[in-house]
Amino acid sequence: MVIKSAEFICSNTQISKLPPPVKPEYAFIGRSNVGKSSLINMLTGKKGLAKTSQTPGKTQLINHFLINDNWYIVDLPGYGYARVSKSKKEDWNKFIQTYLDKRESLQCVMVLIDSRLDPQKIDLEFCNWLGEKGLAFVLIFTKADKQSAVKTDQTVAKFKKALLTTFDEVPQCFITSSEEQLGRDEVLGFISQVNTG
Numbered sequence: 130m131v132i133k134s135a136e137f138i139c140s141n142t143q144i145s146k147l148p149p150p151v152k153p154e155y156a157f158i159g160r161s162n163v164g165k166s167s168l169i170n171m172l173t174g175k176k177g178l179a180k181t182s183q184t185p186g187k188t189q190l191i192n193h194f195l196i197n198d199n200w201y202i203v204d205l206p207g208y209g210y211a212r213v214s215k216s217k218k219e220d221w222n223k224f225i226q227t228y229l230d231k232r233e234s235l236q237c238v239m240v241l242i243d244s245r246l247d248p249q250k251i252d253l254e255f256c257n258w259l260g261e262k263g264l265a266f267v268l269i270f271t272k273a274d275k276q277s278a279v280k281t282d283q284t285v286a287k288f289k290k291a292l293l294t295t296f297d298e299v300p301q302c303f304i305t306s307s308e309e310q311l312g313r314d315e316v317l318g319f320i321s322q323v324n325t326g
């Protein structure tokens with residue numbers, strides 16, 4: 130897919146104020162610092178589109194970016210802040226879960242996983258929640274340039290194995306590096322395929 134345009138549309142703290150659900154959208158989510166903003170900028174080819182390295186625990190926003198005038202990248206707040214209070218975590222859960230559960234135009238949840246780490250409980254729990262809700266998702270392993278391809282493959286295999294304890298089959302997986310533009314065609318190709326049905 131060629132990205133002809135990518136524009137920031139809005140930031141929301143309220144579900145009721147989201148754009149009308151008339152265009153397909155893809156929600157990007159992962160632990161804080163997983164490389165989500167960098168990935169969105171790499172996919173769109175626009176460096177400052179998503180703000181990188183936001184301070185954890187700040188206002189939780191849902192950001193909509195309109196791509197080629199016909200589909201949205203949705204940047205969801207990162208999860209797993211160690212220093213956030215319990216009540217803030219609960220607010221986060223409610224806000225995001227409501228969005229994911231109710232958004233009619235949501236096509237797929239793009240779950241970002243740090244390719245350097247062994248399966249993390251919070252990521253597995255989130256995938257299991259998506260599974261329970263029957264939401265379609267894929268896994269995007271980030272920062273693959275930080276280690277050897279063999280090590281990345283091992284992380285992916287471990288994550289798939291962990292998922293197979295609760296899922297019958299594993300979702301599609303993408304290996305990416307925003308630093309090296311790795312995985313861009315694959316992720317955009319997947320979105321293009323879903324968009325065209």
Ligand code: GDP
Pocket residue numbers: 160161162163164165166167168180181182183207271272273274275305306307308309
């Ligand atoms: P976010 O909090 O998930 O939006 O993560 P950011 O995109 O802000 O990235 C967090 C940190 O990881 C920043 O210092 C980035 O420069 C770095 N980073 C993100 N993606 C990559 C990548 O593909 N390779 C490398 N080497 N560093 C990355």
